[in-house]
Amino acid sequence: MKSIKLNLGKRSYKILVGQGVIKELPGVIKSLKFQGPIVIITDKTVAKKTGRIMTPVLKRMPNESFYVIVPPQEGSKSIEVFQETIHKISKTTKTHRPVIVALGGGVVGDLAGFVAATYRRGVPFIQVPTTLLSQVDSAIGGKTGIDLPDAKNLVGAFYQPKIVLSDLDFLKTLPRTQIRNGLGEVIKYAIIRNKGLFEYLEKNIGKILSSDISILEKIVYECAAVKADIVEKDELDTRDLRIALNFGHTLGHAIEAASGYSNLLSHGEAVAMGMVLAGEIALRLDMLKESELNRIKSLVKQSGFSMKIKGITLKTIMNSYGYDKKFIAGSNRLVLPKSIGKIEIIEDIPLILIRTVLRKYV
Numbered sequence: 574m575k576s577i578k579l580n581l582g583k584r585s586y587k588i589l590v591g592q593g594v595i596k597e598l599p600g601v602i603k604s605l606k607f608q609g610p611i612v613i614i615t616d617k618t619v620a621k622k623t624g625r626i627m628t629p630v631l632k633r634m635p636n637e638s639f640y641v642i643v644p645p646q647e648g649s650k651s652i653e654v655f656q657e658t659i660h661k662i663s664k665t666t667k668t669h670r671p672v673i674v675a676l677g678g679g680v681v682g683d684l685a686g687f688v689a690a691t692y693r694r695g696v697p698f699i700q701v702p703t704t705l706l707s708q709v710d711s712a713i714g715g716k717t718g719i720d721l722p723d724a725k726n727l728v729g730a731f732y733q734p735k736i737v738l739s740d741l742d743f744l745k746t747l748p749r750t751q752i753r754n755g756l757g758e759v760i761k762y763a764i765i766r767n768k769g770l771f772e773y774l775e776k777n778i779g780k781i782l783s784s785d786i787s788i789l790e791k792i793v794y795e796c797a798a799v800k801a802d803i804v805e806k807d808e809l810d811t812r813d814l815r816i817a818l819n820f821g822h823t824l825g826h827a828i829e830a831a832s833g834y835s836n837l838l839s840h841g842e843a844v845a846m847g848m849v850l851a852g853e854i855a856l857r858l859d860m861l862k863e864s865e866l867n868r869i870k871s872l873v874k875q876s877g878f879s880m881k882i883k884g885i886t887l888k889t890i891m892n893s894y895g896y897d898k899k900f901i902a903g904s905n906r907l908v909l910p911k912s913i914g915k916i917e918i919i920e921d922i923p924l925i926l927i928r929t930v931l932r933k934y935v
């Protein structure tokens with residue numbers, strides 16, 4: 574088991590990474606010295622897939638525990654599911670303040686975190702991420718929230734967990750499409766901060782896609798360390814440091830929005846394409862060597878991501894990019910790679926350049 578400390582004064586916490594770390598959960602709750610009931614928020618698929626691992630853990634819980642099960646996928650980050658979840662908790666826990674455990678991917682983590690942040694003005698919260706994406710990204714850093722019909726993540730709060738338990742055993746049941754989805758973020762961390770990780774990914778991509786747990790363990794640890802370091806320095810996203818995590822996401826979001834968040838492409842695929850496009854722009858601004866761009870493209874391709882944006886027009890992508898608030902205010906901003914492991918934030922990129930690189934892939 575490996576441990577990373579995220580230093581945030583009184584709100585500091587540990588991220589434990591390893592096979593079997595879920596066994597720490599009863600002890601962690603005991604150490605919180607909390608008398609209330611334990612509410613485990615999860616989705617239907619996760620409840621089923623993690624049953625065998627969770628049964629012995631639940632038997633050792635210090636306090637009474639019960640599950641609140643929500644439907645799987647993004648639809649559960651809604652006002653309706655938020656309200657139903659709170660209602661179930663208040664009915665069952667009565668006057669006691671509960672501890673909330675998020676057992677699941679980013680959807681469950683974001684929803685349960687927001688429930689914990691708001692229920693009775695905040696109750697203790699523990700993250701148990703079960704997807705690659707949530708172990709490397711969403712479970713760390715305290716961004717919680719739900720979607721509104723107007724936009725994703727429109728309502729939320731910064732609310733840090735007491736601990737993150739990233740158990741690699743959970744990833745054994747994760748479908749390959751979800752491993753790939755998380756891989757988009759993993760490649761992002763490597764390009765923004767960790768050249769060694771990029772080389773490791775190049776060497777081990779085959780084993781990663783076949784869910785080799787010891788390889789995934791190193792990857793989760795390396796990515797969690799990068800995220801923890803960035804969050805520590807810019808917890809509330811006010812110091813222009815957390816923006817590095819947007820690498821591949823600005824153009825990626827424009828592509829996702831243009832697809833109407835349909836199943837034309839996943840978030841990971843949109844981010845992978847966004848990183849390639851950012852690399853192409855950096856090449857044309859003489860910031861990035863062609864050989865480095867080729868390595869990025871090659872890793873993205875070997876990860877099984879498509880190198881073409883299908884079923885979406887250039888015009889719709891440019892439209893959704895143009896609606897970006899920052900752009901309307903007069904200047905656009907992109908995180909661009911300078912080399913593998915280093916990035917720079919560049920402003921006022923000519924639209925014609927963005928259009929040119931997009932045309933290559935649409």
Ligand SMILES: NC(=O)c1ccc[n+]([C@@H]2O[C@H](COP(=O)([O-])OP(=O)(O)OC[C@H]3O[C@@H](n4cnc5c(N)ncnc54)[C@H](O)[C@@H]3O)[C@@H](O)[C@H]2O)c1
Nearest residue numbers: 618622645646678679680703704706707711716743746747
């Ligand atoms: N808070 C943040 O900082 C942050 C960062 C990045 C993404 N996010 C959010 O995360 C969400 C995406 O997270 P995600 O990709 O984990 O999606 P998800 O939670 O929808 O999980 C993906 C699918 O995998 C299933 N699943 C989960 N664990 C499993 C397991 N161990 N075995 C088998 N199936 C399993 C789920 O039921 C679901 O169908 C988005 O809503 C996004 O906005 C938040």
Ligand SMILES: [Zn+2]
Nearest residue numbers: 758822840844
């Ligand atoms: Zn992302």
